[in-house]
Amino acid sequence: MNEMNFMKKLIILVATAFFLHLQTEAQNLADGEKIFKTTCTACHTIGKGKLVGPDLAGVNARRTPKWLLEFTKSPQALIKKGDPIATKLFNDYNKIQMPDPNLTEVQIKNVLAFIKSKSAPATVVKPVIANTKATTAKAVISNTTSKIQEVKKTSSPVADWIDAEYKIKSFSFAGEINPKDLNASIWNNQKTNMLPISVQNFTYPNLQTASVDSISVKSVYRSNQVVFLLEWLDSSKNVEVDVDKFCDQIAIQFPLNTNEIPSYMMGNKDGMVHIIHWKSIWQEDKEKGYRDVQVMYPNMWVDIYPGLESYLDRSKRVYAQDITSEQIVETHSFGNMPGTYSHNPMSQIKRKEPVEEANAVGFGTIATQETQQAKAWGQWSNGKWTVCIVVPVNTGNIYKAKFTDKTKVAFALWDGGFGNIGGRKHFIPWVDLILEK
Numbered sequence: 001m002n003e004m005n006f007m008k009k010l011i012i013l014v015a016t017a018f019f020l021h022l023q024t025e026a027q028n029l030a031d032g033e034k035i036f037k038t039t040c041t042a043c044h045t046i047g048k049g050k051l052v053g054p055d056l057a058g059v060n061a062r063r064t065p066k067w068l069l070e071f072t073k074s075p076q077a078l079i080k081k082g083d084p085i086a087t088k089l090f091n092d093y094n095k096i097q098m099p100d101p102n103l104t105e106v107q108i109k110n111v112l113a114f115i116k117s118k119s120a121p122a123t124v125v126k127p128v129i130a131n132t133k134a135t136t137a138k139a140v141i142s143n144t145t146s147k148i149q150e151v152k153k154t155s156s157p158v159a160d161w162i163d164a165e166y167k168i169k170s171f172s173f174a175g176e177i178n179p180k181d182l183n184a185s186i187w188n189n190q191k192t193n194m195l196p197i198s199v200q201n202f203t204y205p206n207l208q209t210a211s212v213d214s215i216s217v218k219s220v221y222r223s224n225q226v227v228f229l230l231e232w233l234d235s236s237k238n239v240e241v242d243v244d245k246f247c248d249q250i251a252i253q254f255p256l257n258t259n260e261i262p263s264y265m266m267g268n269k270d271g272m273v274h275i276i277h278w279k280s281i282w283q284e285d286k287e288k289g290y291r292d293v294q295v296m297y298p299n300m301w302v303d304i305y306p307g308l309e310s311y312l313d314r315s316k317r318v319y320a321q322d323i324t325s326e327q328i329v330e331t332h333s334f335g336n337m338p339g340t341y342s343h344n345p346m347s348q349i350k351r352k353e354p355v356e357e358a359n360a361v362g363f364g365t366i367a368t369q370e371t372q373q374a375k376a377w378g379q380w381s382n383g384k385w386t387v388c389i390v391v392p393v394n395t396g397n398i399y400k401a402k403f404t405d406k407t408k409v410a411f412a413l414w415d416g417g418f419g420n421i422g423g424r425k426h427f428i429p430w431v432d433l434i435l436e437k
């Protein structure tokens with residue numbers, strides 16, 4: 001009898017302990033989820049691809065628990081120590097240092113447990129395809145306004161972005177599109193995809209405050225081209241560059257390998273991207289002729305303008321404003337300028353298009369492509385830029401984008417009037433490009 005009582009008590013005790021254990025485990029996971037969402041999602045996803053840092057799905061299988069604990073506590077300490085895995089990760093991820101999260105050991109264990117729980121295959125695979133069909137362009141637009149507001153409020157807009165799964169619908173077209181015809185009738189019939197934009201505040205030089213909310217994107221495609229009509233509000237037209245002046249710009253980016261999407265931040269090692277970059281300064285040059293000192297410093301004069309001796313009356317003072325754009329281009333073409341002479345792509349003065357195609361494998365690696373096929377035209381009017389960009393695809397050139405059913409596109413945008421330049425920019429991470437039949 002006593003023994004039976006004891007057994008009953010024991011069973012109750014064990015069951016209670018087990019129940020409490022389950023309960024604390026659930027609490028720990030909830031705690032881990034909260035930490036993950038507030039401190040990690042700006043740079044990591046679990047099963048939705050790379051962001052600034054690696055996709056953490058399955059990280060528990062790739063690394064030992066001891067290493068994970070030590071790394072997550074202080075990635076900086078581990079890199080300093082010369083840990084080979086941490087060093088390799090650091091180099092592979094554009095030398096961006098993951099900040100020490102400043103969490104207790106318990107919190108770190110909880111967040112790692114949460115990542116592990118989310119790494120189970122059943123939760124990783126999302127029914128993206130089913131989703132895609134159901135989301136009409138209309139739904140995307142109506143969603144957008146509230147999303148923009150959310151993005152403005154939250155401290156980690158990229159995380160919202162990843163969850164929202166924005167899409168651009170591109171429609172097939174036949175014939176030719178002239179990018180200069182920004183009012184072409186083909187654009188009237190196309191759906192507008194409004195995409196909220198974020199700021200690059202992960203690495204220096206960075207941007208903390210957005211001056212642009214969103215980009216409106218229309219897109220059409222045919223076998224070897226995809227064409228975008230991009231519009232965004234910008235109160236000032238900035239088309240000059242000087243030590244303290246920057247121009248407005250927009251860039252489109254495609255992964256070369258759509259099976260393994262690289263970092264949206266200009267790709268990564270083994271993950272090259274195709275970048276198509278339009279600049280307002282090139283646009284203005286196309287419209288007004290190449291602008292040089294004669295525009296920037298019209299009252300400047302020097303004794304000698306190399307290459308222009310035969311044109312200029314040396315008996316009197318010649319000001320920069322007396323020199324024509326054609327004459328400037330000609331002096332450069334004489335090869336007096338080391339940049340032009342050595343065909344440095346940065347020094348080009350006879351651009352065919354106000355746009356350039358390049359490739360990158362991470363920050364600081366951008367390189368101009370040898371074969372330039374993109375076309376573009378832009379116009380600023382009434383506080384709005386409208387830019388049409390024709391991108392060559394499926395050309396057989398390994399450095400250019402090739403379309404698959406998993407094609408993605410990302411954008412970068414610079415507001416020159418707000419000091420945007422280089423890494424100090426707005427951006428939109430990878431968005432699915434849906435090629436509608």
Ligand code: HEC
Nearest residue numbers: 039040043052053054075089090093096097098099101111
């Ligand atoms: C500012 C961006 C950023 C934030 C925020 C961030 N990480 Fe990272 N994380 C990285 C980068 C970048 C790497 C790659 C290693 C490196 O460059 O230092 C990385 C690597 C990792 C790794 C190793 C991945 C692997 O494949 O071995 C883990 C684990 C990790 N982070 C967990 C976390 C957790 C947990 C949080 C939140 C508490 C977090 N990270 C917050 C940028 C970030």
